Amino acid sequence: MGKANMVPAASVSSDTPVFDAVVVGAGPAGSATALALARAGRSVVLVERGPFPGSKNVYGGVVYGRVLDDVVPEWWNEVPVERWVVRRSTMMMTGTQSVSVDYRSAAWGEAPYNGMTTVRSRFDNWLATKAVEAGAQLVTSTVATGLLRNAQGRIIGVRTDRDQGELRAKVVVACDGVNSFLAKEAGLMAPAQASHHTLGVKEVLDLPGHVIDERFGLRGDEGIDIEMLGCTRGIPGGGFLYTNSDTVSLGVVLSLTHLAEAKVRPEELIADLKNHPSIAPYLRGATLREYAAHLIPEGGYDTMPTMITDGMLVAGDAAAMTLAAGLWLEGVNFAIGSGLAAGRAVDRAIAAGDCSAKGLASYRSDLEGQFVLADHKRLRKAPHLVLSERIQQRYPGLICDLVDGMFTVTNPVPKQGGLRVTRSAAAKHGVKLRQLAADTVRALRVFG
Amino acid sequence: MSAAGGVLGSGHEVPGGIWRGISFEDRMSTVEFRVGERAHITVDSDVCRSCTTKACVTACPANLFAPTSEGGILFNYEECFECGTCYMVCNHEGAITWTYPDGGQGVVFHQG
Numbered sequence: 001m002g003k004a005n006m007v008p009a010a011s012v013s014s015d016t017p018v019f020d021a022v023v024v025g026a027g028p029a030g031s032a033t034a035l036a037l038a039r040a041g042r043s044v045v046l047v048e049r050g051p052f053p054g055s056k057n058v059y060g061g062v063v064y065g066r067v068l069d070d071v072v073p074e075w076w077n078e079v080p081v082e083r084w085v086v087r088r089s090t091m092m093m094t095g096t097q098s099v100s101v102d103y104r105s106a107a108w109g110e111a112p113y114n115g116m117t118t119v120r121s122r123f124d125n126w127l128a129t130k131a132v133e134a135g136a137q138l139v140t141s142t143v144a145t146g147l148l149r150n151a152q153g154r155i156i157g158v159r160t161d162r163d164q165g166e167l168r169a170k171v172v173v174a175c176d177g178v179n180s181f182l183a184k185e186a187g188l189m190a191p192a193q194a195s196h197h198t199l200g201v202k203e204v205l206d207l208p209g210h211v212i213d214e215r216f217g218l219r220g221d222e223g224i225d226i227e228m229l230g231c232t233r234g235i236p237g238g239g240f241l242y243t244n245s246d247t248v249s250l251g252v253v254l255s256l257t258h259l260a261e262a263k264v265r266p267e268e269l270i271a272d273l274k275n276h277p278s279i280a281p282y283l284r285g286a287t288l289r290e291y292a293a294h295l296i297p298e299g300g301y302d303t304m305p306t307m308i309t310d311g312m313l314v315a316g317d318a319a320a321m322t323l324a325a326g327l328w329l330e331g332v333n334f335a336i337g338s339g340l341a342a343g344r345a346v347d348r349a350i351a352a353g354d355c356s357a358k359g360l361a362s363y364r365s366d367l368e369g370q371f372v373l374a375d376h377k378r379l380r381k382a383p384h385l386v387l388s389e390r391i392q393q394r395y396p397g398l399i400c401d402l403v404d405g406m407f408t409v410t411n412p413v414p415k416q417g418g419l420r421v422t423r424s425a426a427a428k429h430g431v432k433l434r435q436l437a438a439d440t441v442r443a444l445r446v447f448g
Numbered sequence: 449m450s451a452a453g454g455v456l457g458s459g460h461e462v463p464g465g466i467w468r469g470i471s472f473e474d475r476m477s478t479v480e481f482r483v484g485e486r487a488h489i490t491v492d493s494d495v496c497r498s499c500t501t502k503a504c505v506t507a508c509p510a511n512l513f514a515p516t517s518e519g520g521i522l523f524n525y526e527e528c529f530e531c532g533t534c535y536m537v538c539n540h541e542g543a544i545t546w547t548y549p550d551g552g553q554g555v556v557f558h559q560g
């Protein structure tokens with residue numbers, strides 16, 4: 001990929017000219033930022049600590065691609081897609097039961113599509129290549145180790161782990177992901193709190209494409225996305241299964257605090273899933289291709305850092321922008337959306353000759369005017385609700401028993417009425433009908 | 449063809465047991481690590497001795513924290529996902545020093 005534009009980091013010394021922007025992290029947020037700036041004719045260097053973009057990154061995953069309309073027209077003709085998601089199932093489960101809501105849409109299988117499964121080593125590389133083609137300089141295998149400040153304390157660039165590896169710029173854009181040490185060093189973000197994070201562990205399993213097609217009722221490049229609740233031994237979180245071309249991604253997302261308290265090893269919970277009677281038949285014979293783990297910023301709107309300071313912006317997961325509200329797990333689209341907005345804001349600030357927080361302020365209003373902050377604001381209470389005890393530990397079992405009560409034929413004992421079944425299932429799971437009604441109203445308020 | 453049929457040998461299909469049967473070593477051998485000379489994470493076992501939770505031991509997805517018989521921790525940085533779980537679940541100031549590996553080193557995901 002775009003080797004001509006890769007500068008060996010050793011040649012970047014403190015006497016190199018000042019860049020318009022240095023972007024840290026070639027994930028979706030960083031590459032989108034660099035792309036927007038390069039297209040605007042700004043000089044931009046994109047620093048990535050991994051040997052290639054995507055090498056450090058792990059997600060579920062499905063990318064919701066409409067945000068790419070701003071990147072490449074008809075992006076679907078060239079994006080490195082595994083499968084287009086045409087089926088989405090939400091599965092509520094206990095150790096031995098499951099109830100699924102299964103949605104399938106023909107429209108999702110046609111351009112512009114809804115979601116695609118793709119693998120980060122390919123997707124992130126593709127997006128970074130777009131930035132390089134537009135004129136950004138990508139420097140891989142280089143860690144930004146800290147912020148450079150002038151005598152007045154204003155941020156003027158970053159230090160890297162290369163010899164004489166200082167990179168000076170009018171603006172630094174921190175797209176360094178969930179642990180964002182740059183946002184913390186800049187004082188924009190409080191020290192990390194376990195309670196605002198979940199751990200995702202994932203196995204990618206080899207399974208021939210035609211076997212995937214048959215087992216999941218798919219053909220060609222169609223894919224399925226299954227989200228699961230109730231499969232994590234009471235640890236707040238959930239499970240996921242996504243089909244790729246000839247692999248299946250299976251994993252769980254776990255509240256960090258509760259995982260630590262439960263003293264359960266994360267891979268044990270993946271093993272639970274693989275042995276579950278509703279999942280095991282799908283995966284028979286599949287073998288492990290790669291095991292992976294990564295954190296997710298789960299806190300949503302109320303835990304986002306200050307995103308703007310003099311000479312610096314924060315975008316993507318570094319600004320806690322993953323929308324992780326149980327049934328939603330979207331971060332790549334938010335990262336790209338915020339990166340493009342960051343690029344636009346830096347371009348405007350440079351044009352106006354003011355890269356102070358004031359000059360960069362249009363970043364925030366831009367985000368508020370589009371899905372990035374609008375979705376987050378609307379769903380700000382969702383992480384709390386979805387990770388709550390009743391949703392996590394009681395409702396999946398209650399729903400399973402409700403369906404069991406309706407469909408298990410108990411001859412010669414006569415069938416019970418719906419209300420009776422509901423009442424006894426609710427009682428068994430320690431939920432009062434009053435609470436059920438109240439939670440329904442609450443859910444409608446949060447998600448409605 | 450029945451999906452469950454002959455294509456994938458039935459030899460793997462031990463009900464209930466198969467998945468738990470993967471040894472942790474085999475699991476980690478599916479991941480590429482470009483191990484650097486510098487230990488990017490260090491653990492001060494003296495601090496760990498007074499730790500009652502030992503949260504890192506079960507939470508670290510790479511299983512790199514081994515409790516010792518003296519109540520401390522033996523840590524090896526080599527096969528680390530660089531995820532950040534350990535420093536977030538640890539509530540003992542100074543137990544863990546956490547940095548990224550030097551550029552180009554550490555974990556390389558191909559299927560992330």
Ligand SMILES: Cc1cc2nc3c(=O)[nH]c(=O)nc-3n(C[C@H](O)[C@H](O)[C@H](O)COP(=O)(O)OP(=O)(O)OC[C@H]3O[C@@H](n4cnc5c(N)ncnc54)[C@H](O)[C@@H]3O)c2cc1C
Binds near residue numbers: 024176199200
């Ligand atoms: C288990 C799991 C499942 C998920 N599922 C989905 C899903 O299905 N769909 C979805 O849309 N989102 C999903 N997400 C969320 C999604 O992965 C993130 O929101 C997204 O990757 C954020 O992009 P980013 O560019 O902000 O950060 P990242 O993708 O984390 O990129 C940050 C980059 O910065 C680099 N970097 C960090 N520090 C430095 C430094 N100091 N110097 C140089 N480089 C540095 C890193 O190497 C990395 O390349 C999931 C996440 C997880 C963990």
Ligand code: SF4
Binds near residue numbers: 499500503521539
């Ligand atoms: S690293 Fe932290 S959590 Fe682990 S044993 Fe030491 S003090 Fe306890």
Ligand code: SF4
Binds near residue numbers: 510511527532533
């Ligand atoms: S960063 Fe993650 S993988 Fe590495 S030691 Fe800490 S918890 Fe384990």
